[in-house]
Amino acid sequence: MSTFRAPLYAALACVALAAGACGAARSGTDTSSAPSARPTDDSKAGIEALYRARMDSARMRYTDADVRFMIGMIGHHAQALVMCRLAPENDAGPRVATLCSRILNSQGDEIVLMQRWLRQRGEFVPQVTIDGIHLEVTGPEYVMHMPGMLSDEQLRELAAARGPDFDRLFLEGMIHHHQGAVGMVDKLFAQDGAAQDEAAFKLANDIQVDQKTEIARMKRMLSELTSANRGNR
């Protein structure tokens, strides 16, 4: 699945940069032919054509593992949204409410990004529908069974909890959920040829970085919550 349209590049490049740096870049000495600070309309159009061609071909550099990762992570993220959407009605404390607002914003954006990544590559794009705690994600069976995802029973338990009980169940569930996502990234990186695509590497890497940071934050919150709870035994 990795095709490089090299001849097309070359052709485009030379049309594009006839007045510019064609060939100068690599030799590194011919400063006289360096691109002018104010490119002409023609050279602009050429650069843009080259840019678009490279964007298109960069999108062809991916593996099945990358596709499975994106599809699975859409289902995984969607469940995080289900969990977080409970926060206002279930009287989450302010810290959990803030965390949830951020997760809804960030993971909502990431779902859009992953759907776009798949769409631009002509791959299957899972669709997400949420109705209360009922989540529907179109696609292969595994999309609803990614590591760290909560069972229906766990979700119902979470939906029934209020206040500090909700906070505790939420944090325990979301820590587990995030750990699953980190594991998915580790698994992706452990496969030959995966995450070579720049967008896929960045997305997967950002997910594990953000979620590890959030896991540490949630563990702190959980320990404070349980220490407050222990006071009443």
Place this chain on the structure above:
Amino acid sequence: MERSTSHRRTLARRLLGRTGALLLSAGLVGAAGCASASGGPAATDEAVAPAARTAPTGDPRVGLEAGLLDAGEATWNLNVVSETPPPEDFVGKTNSDLAFKDHYAIQGNYNGFQIWDISDPSEPSLVVGYVCPASQSDVSVYGNLLFVSAEGLGSRLDCGTQGVKEQVSADRIRGIRIFDISDIEHPKYVSNVQTCRGSHTHSVLVDPDDPENVYVYISGQAPVRPAEELAGCSGASPSEDPNTALFRIEVIRVPLANPEKAAIVSSPRIFENLVAPPQHGLAPEDKAELERARARGAFVFDMGGRSIILPDRYADQMLDSIVRERGGEGAPTGADSAALRARFEKMIAERMGEQGDGPQPGPNQCHDITLYPAIQRAGGACAGYGLLLDIRDPIHPRRLAAVSDSNFSYWHSATFSNDGSKILFTDEWGGGGQPKCRASDPKEWGADAIFTVENGKMRFRSYYKLPAAQTSEENCVAHNGSLIPVPGRDIMVQAWYQGGVSVFDWTDPDHPKEIAFFDRGPVNAETMEMGGSWSAYWYNGVIVSSEIARGLDILELAPSEYLTANEIAAARSAKLDYLNVQGQPRYTWPATYSLARSYLDQLERSGGLPAAEIAASRRELARAEVASEPVRAETLAALAERLEGRASGHAAPKVERLAEAVRELSNAGAPRTAASR
């Protein structure tokens, strides 16, 4: 910021509510995209935040036309000097960070690096485009050496462009590449240092006591490499493997005479025992909650530097147990409440002790570390924390203080004020590839947080976020910036990806204020494509911005009511031989007429001197400037003496600096040279 707590609360609710509608639309839209078969236009992304396009503001940055090289532009209080598209080898490849040496700007790119001659900023010329792919290609210079970061999985030791397909490979580089640039037109690739997590960023530390070596601090945040690829690498938790590559940074020592002998000399665990640092201060949301709790008479306790609200039913149970202890019954009395307050911490501590809680994990990496050798400090932006480090011993940096922040998602980078009394951290919420400056995104998220450093601790003061709403087609969040050396003020230029470049004043840490900007419309009107300013740094008189998709931009400040021509001229007089922004230099200013006039302009702005005194001082400076000796020196000496007598009240320090600048001018015929490190 000044947002009222109730507003903030409402915002959080609104966000929680709104995302529900959002998600459904994403789902529906996605379904439509599916029905329209393969390769349909990506117009679906429009549905995500329709509000962002019609933000109710008169800001000219809102509504700019999209385009790669012909996007709409908005500028305020600065001029565009040049916009140079990338050379062929780097078109469509991500431009990243910048370093500077002499009159060269070195621009990292995921396909290698580019060296630009910027001696004529209106016409930068490419000296070298060196193809050698690696992400992120973060660049730094020292002496004749150039350092380049490699983190991604596809970077090769031989600089080949074919990538590395195998999960374990001897061809892969993740770490630091070192080039000899003594002949800058012909960089020579001299060595590598491989690290377990690769190098996302790095910072160069110059130890004044060690002229033979330079130190490079490596921050990696990608998953750990398999031990089969690099011996000794372990991604296990510290309890399983004390030598894990997590929870540490790497320090590389580079012998300047033998850079090929560069090697890791230590892996400081600067996060050790970082359990639960005090919060810098509560978010408005948390404050409101506390106020409400206090108002209704709830128990609020301070533990470990933060306030905890005890849920009522737990408080009731604890009160009951106190009532039982004294052999009483019925409703608890005021004395029981007092007893609970007095004993609460002890009760909690006893119970926690019984439970044998283990330490909570701190961050396991830094994103970036800014080293400021002149004050022997470093600011570490490390996942969920901002750290203040003592770097007197370069091999063994020591943590002095740590802060966290409920509004901060990911601590990304740090900048000290020139005098070291303040530190600004950025929050790269969403990793830089997401549109986090929409009208619906909170102002405290993905922003800068400003702290003052007091007795070795950091005290939170305020947030600064790009004030203009951006579209959902523009990745935008706080990113890399540098100081602009305007004497007597803390001014910074900062990149916000497709949010553009923002110049702001944070002299008053409680009220940061934007004073200039440059922005373009989205790269693509239909869908978000990575673009925008990765780094915007001041270097010797100009702002150089590395545009991810569009190349190299050079901007110059224009005088305005917020910044005078004198202040700009004084900033331009502070020259450097080289600059790595994450190895922060301390600026000093040569005694010039611009310097003296800058202070006068500032005193006029603040009302620190009477108008008549300012007018008289300006006249005398003007007279001295055209006079010959001895009139010149005498005029200035008399002015300095008079000003020294004027230094009183809140403006005294500035008047003293003014007097000192005038005194130096009177003593020296010609300005001495500029900045020191």
